[in-house]
Amino acid sequence: MSGTACSNNACAVPGMRPNGYYHQESKRDKCSCFQMPLHYPRFKKSDYETMPAWKLECLLKEYGLPIVGDVDQNRKFAMGAFLWPSEKE
Numbered sequence: 001m002s003g004t005a006c007s008n009n010a011c012a013v014p015g016m017r018p019n020g021y022y023h024q025e026s027k028r029d030k031c032s033c034f035q036m037p038l039h040y041p042r043f044k045k046s047d048y049e050t051m052p053a054w055k056l057e058c059l060l061k062e063y064g065l066p067i068v069g070d071v072d073q074n075r076k077f078a079m080g081a082f083l084w085p086s087e088k089e
Contacts, residue, residue, distance in 0.1 A: 037062055037063060040082070041059060041063075041082045043082065044087065045079060045083060045087055045088065048075055048078055048079045048082075048083070049075070051075070051078075053071040053074075056071065056074055056075060056078060057074065059078060060074060060077070060078060063081075065077070065078075065081060
């Protein structure tokens with residue numbers, strides 16, 4: 001479940017009201033902006049430590065997070081972003 005990023009900052013959406021509420025008039029008026037996936041990743045620290053690079057990149061992309069540096073940096077970033085403090089130890 002992922003979306004695509006908007007090419008501009010405003011993301012003009014037909015039906016968007018000034019107060020920020022969205023009124024969808026038809027299916028073709030949908031915004032193609034990024035939408036947060038419904039579920040928080042349920043991986044353990046050991047899962048991140050053994051996760052293949054391609055899967056790690058897909059996970060970061062799905063949540064709109066940057067993929068910068070090598071696989072070890074991305075692995076540490078994902079663990080920092082998705083693991084609770086008690087799970088990091």
